[in-house]
Amino acid sequence: MEARLRDILKEHDLKVTPVRLQVLEVLATSEVALSHHDISNRLSDDSVDKVTLYRTLHAFAERQLIHKVPSDGPNGLYAFRLSHDAHAHFICDGCERVYCTPLPEAARPVAPTLTAGFQVTTQDVRLHGYCPDCHA
Amino acid sequence: MEARLRDILKEHDLKVTPVRLQVLEVLATSEVALSHHDISNRLSDDSVDKVTLYRTLHAFAERQLIHKVPSDGPNGLYAFRLSHDAHAHFICDGCERVYCTPLPEAARPVAPTLTAGFQVTTQDVRLHGYCPDCHA
DNA sequence: CTATTGATGCAACTCAGTTGCATGGCCATT
DNA sequence: AATGGCCATGCAACTGAGTTGCATCAATAG
Known part of the structure; x- marks a missing residue:
């Protein structure tokens, strides 16, 4: 170890x-x-x-x-940092713990077409919800 | 006004x-x-x-x-808060200003299937890049 | 116009994070 | 294995965001 x-x-x-x-x-x-x-x-x-x-x-x-x-x-x-792959952060609205989860290819957001002049390089997704411990 | x-x-x-x-x-x-x-x-x-x-x-x-x-x-x-619709935050890596932009339907991420027990309610997308002023 | 409730201002405080400086430990070189 | 340079560590003091308690004042209901 x-x-x-x-x-x-x-x-x-x-x-x-x-x-x-x-x-x-x-x-x-x-x-x-x-x-x-x-x-x-x-x-x-x-x-x-x-x-x-x-x-x-x-x-x-x-x-x-x-x-x-x-x-x-x-x-x-x-x-x-487990990997350099895209990943999301899951924020539990119950206990406020933040889980760092991998983000499957299919779930990644499409780069939106913004107003001209804005250039997107990277993006990250933040998910709010409830973790297993706080599940109602 | x-x-x-x-x-x-x-x-x-x-x-x-x-x-x-x-x-x-x-x-x-x-x-x-x-x-x-x-x-x-x-x-x-x-x-x-x-x-x-x-x-x-x-x-x-x-x-x-x-x-x-x-x-x-x-x-x-x-x-x-312009609207209650989904919106993204665009963070300029040059000037560090944060723009609050609407997020078109097509660009919204799909709720990923997480490990069992995690329940997603809302999500928000953060975009990094360069704004018109800082465009290289 | 008056009363009540809540908004404002002031002082003092807590807590996260930083900076400067002196000391001690890691590691390369021999 | 010993030496020495450089960086990691620890301490003290500081900055700056955000909070709390309390007294006063102003916005709205009546």
Whole structure:
């Protein structure tokens, strides 16, 4: 497990440190997108400085190891980037957890023809609804 | 003009006050989504208290007069709600302005079949690219 | 015109995220 | 294995968005 995490870091030209291994493990094993606060709580040794954690997240995002998830709330969410394929974010209106799900080819939106002069490069889909836990 | 704004407020069960008329005018005449800061700057008489402005925005959003736009940045954006139809948000990667555009029927994404137990109610599409001003 | 309800303004606060700087640890090179 | 450079870490102090409590004032109903 840890060997695999080590490799991931190296492949992305990131120095291997205890903090980074821990943070990466937390993100890689979470099904939902996590906030700075969430991650901090899940670190076994919770003595990681908040600034270090922010900088670690920035470094990871810069190297495309994780990506920042656009959120409705005030604080940022981060999710491990499983693949570079198109994916959607599922936001549960019950528990407010954000799931990062792959988006099948057939479900992708067609690039709309906008007013002349607007050039679309990428797009992402946000789905609202209820996750299994909050199903009514 | 002002008479029209008055009516909009009344139709949404909101008291008509000078602050609200001004804020509504700013939002209704803007092509792009605006932050608290943007709105504050555009108010002719810029003596409106920041707390009042936040509360005004909350009141408007609660009555569906405007809606909060999910943003990548740290601060919230608000846009006048032209219609209740599906619409997309176009985020210019050059100037970072956010345009609120209607989404034609044909361009809407199909609800993807997710893992069992996930129930989708609404969805919104975010388009990244370049606006006419930033076109390369 | 008056009363009531809710809008406004002010002060002080919380919380996310940032910046500067000094120290310590990772890793390449020998 | 030892050395040294460079970057990751931690600490302190700061910025800026957004909130809360409370007193005052203005919009609308009667």
